[in-house]
């Protein structure tokens with residue numbers, strides 16, 4: 303059977319997907335989603351581990367009705383562009399909400415959800431999504 | 446019989462497997478009365494039974510809940526909506542409504558969110574957690590642990606004990622027993638015991654009205670400053686009773702209908718509750734009593750049989766509005782009670798898992814509850830956050846639409 307998700311790639315990105323841990327270049331600011339000692343953009347070796355915040359604001363979104371392979375089960379689903387306090391932007395799934403709620407600028411919080419499933423026998427991929435904040439900033443859902 | 450002797454015996458059986466040795470050592474060091482909890486090794490069972498000789502041994506000392514967290518998915522389906530499909534009169538329904546996981550939720554995500562709230566309440570660094578046990582009857586993988594994914598999501602250090610437990614609706618409280626033993630023995634500083642499920646009921650089956658989704662996590666550590674509740678006592682009662690089962694590769698469980706009552710639920714709940722009495726407690730000492738809740742009727746009926754007033758049961762009843770969250774069911778009742786309890790109060794919790802067995806626990810609420818309660822959502826807030834779906838969306842959410 304053809305595997306959509308190769309285990310090594312999936313595994314290498316898990317800290318980013320589970321907890322938004324990133325490796326940020328101290329020279330040019332580029333953000334990497336996996337541990338690396340050299341910046342892929344500027345070749346600087348000044349790359350440090352960092353963590354993106356657990357809260358963000360919604361910039362815009364779209365609804366995916368014709369999903370790619372392995373994402374079919376959740377369709378239709380919402381993909382949004384979110385922005386953190388420091389200006390970093392991220393494309394993320396948006397969950398647990400109605401479209402009417404999704405006004406630009408609303409506060410979102412990170413949760414960890416099922417992102418995709420490689421058929422009935424392949425890997426289940428978990429990772430960050432955002433939902434309208436319900437926890438009033440008291441803590442971080444999903445770790 | 447001393448704990449040291451038991452521990453020595455266990456060490457002489459290294460071949461029994463690392464898990465068996467670790468669990469048996471931990472339980473023997475500060476014995477929880479615990480019969481065969483999970484599939485480990487026959488030697489494990491032997492040693493636990495040895496450790497359970499003598500009434501005093503079920504009294505735990507120095508173990509406490511430092512954090513608790515509940516999570517309930519936001520979708521609900523009314524029992525009357527399910528009944529509409531099958532032509533069943535509303536008067537015969539076991540609950541009002543039940544929670545349904547969304548398309549992107551499963552036991553891993555539910556366990557992780559509940560555990561993140563337990564950690565938030567405890568206010569500790571996740572690196573101090575030495576064990577993550579997840580009990581469920583709906584682990585997403587048949588082979589590949591739920592616990593390792595949950596631990597990584599939470600950012601727990603990899604120097605960790607982790608295993609998935611299975612014992613129908615008592616898989617979560619089984620985790621509580623094991624983590625308590627590990628903490629009591631000093632093998633770990635803190636441990637997470639999680640019960641989480643996205644339970645399956647076959648369309649038209651009686652279970653379809655109640656099989657729900659939810660999770661609860663307890664963060665357990667040594668007693669002391671900041672503790673939410675001391676865990677004073679733990680006991681377990683199990684027999685081979687075939688009231689409910691699911692064979693390998695089957696999508697839905699089978700059950701023995703009326704057989705799930707007297708010889709199953711009631712026999713085990715009552716036997717475990719009586720062990721608490723045999724060990725010196727009286728029901729008058731408990732301010733709250735929480736039983737496993739497969740439907741709204743059973744916990745009240747068990748209380749009546751034991752002569753416990755219904756008003757002690759009522760504060761912990763959640764089944765009427767979220768259904769039976771299986772491995773999380775009795776722990777959800779406990780979480781709801783902790784949400785409203787005061788320092789000094791005592792809580793009796795008795796779980797039930799088909800197949801069959803009950804775990805009984807006595808908790809004594811401590812000062813820490815006051816400060817920590819507000820750090821994560823209350824069960825009542827999670828119940829309020831709800832959105833109703835119809836039967837068609839329910840079928841989609843539960844993966845029952847198949848090509």
Ligand SMILES: [Zn+2]
Nearest residue numbers: 327330341344
């Ligand atoms: Zn760079």
